[in-house]
Amino acid sequence: MLDLDGLRKELIRCGIAPRHVRRTVSELSDHYDDLVEEALHDGASRIEAHAHASRKIGEIADIGAAVRARPELRSWAYRFPRVAAVVYPLTFVALLPAAPVFLGYAYGGYVIRWVACLMLSAIVTATMFLVLQLAITLT
Amino acid sequence: MAQSNPPFMSGVPELLLLRLLDQSEMYGYELVRSIRKATGEAISLGEGVIYPVLHSLERNGSLKSRRKAVAGRTRVYYSLTGKGRQRLQKLHSDWQRIQGGISTALEAPIHA
Numbered sequence A: 001m002l003d004l005d006g007l008r009k010e011l012i013r014c015g016i017a018p019r020h021v022r023r024t025v026s027e028l029s030d031h032y033d034d035l036v037e038e039a040l041h042d043g044a045s046r047i048e049a050h051a052h053a054s055r056k057i058g059e060i061a062d063i064g065a066a067v068r069a070r071p072e073l074r075s076w077a078y079r080f081p082r083v084a085a086v087v088y089p090l091t092f093v094a095l096l097p098a099a100p101v102f103l104g105y106a107y108g109g110y111v112i113r114w115v116a117c118l119m120l121s122a123i124v125t126a127t128m129f130l131v132l133q134l135a136i137t138l139t
Numbered sequence B: 001m002a003q004s005n006p007p008f009m010s011g012v013p014e015l016l017l018l019r020l021l022d023q024s025e026m027y028g029y030e031l032v033r034s035i036r037k038a039t040g041e042a043i044s045l046g047e048g049v050i051y052p053v054l055h056s057l058e059r060n061g062s063l064k065s066r067r068k069a070v071a072g073r074t075r076v077y078y079s080l081t082g083k084g085r086q087r088l089q090k091l092h093s094d095w096q097r098i099q100g101g102i103s104t105a106l107e108a109p110i111h112a
Helices: A004-013 A018-041 A046-057 A060-068 A081-106 A108-138 B012-023 B028-038 B047-059 B082-107
Strands: B063-070 B073-080
Touching: A004 A018, A004 A060, A018 A046, A018 A060, A018 B028, A018 B047, A018 B073, A046 B047, A060 B047, A081 A108, B012 B028, B012 B047, B012 B073, B012 B082, B028 B047, B028 B073, B047 B063, B047 B073, B073 B082
Parallel strands: none
Antiparallel strands: B063 B073
């Protein structure tokens, strides 16, 4: 079987942009399946078909080397580390105040339930105070 | 193991891919089969290595891709752009020049 997970980890470690890693792995996986189907169609057994597909697709190390040999496929942070060292912290600091908004948007359902519970508990507390106040006033 | 090609083949997969995609859009597996057929199996690629070439060509604007669902599977089809056609013409003329030079050198008598 093709070690696509190993390839994915190696490419990420080498700084290949995540979208290229995803596409490479996905297209290789489809290609491998096509090769297996082709071999099965030609009468090979399942084991032979997988061996044929692995042979045809080549060594994972060679594929990794072919990807690494193309610097344009690397993520920009890997290509321009000094720029990234400035831009990333600045972006982080700029976005930090907006984090609650983003989180609220991402977890809207939880936030609405949390606010509803908070309001309910406030109403219950206010009612208790009101009852206490009435009890004190009336006695 | 897939038979690899020597280092002087560098640039050939790119030329072949552009040439084939000039005719019609294709996906990776289809392209490899077409290369095998078009070159009479003279050029044998480790099939997995065409994807970095395709992605690189797409990144520099020579190719464009689109996803298409075929028989329950999503395939990435590549096609040539105007820039890709220009690149193909340049690579083609470079290849003919090199081929001509090598042929001349091989056919000429060698003087020590």
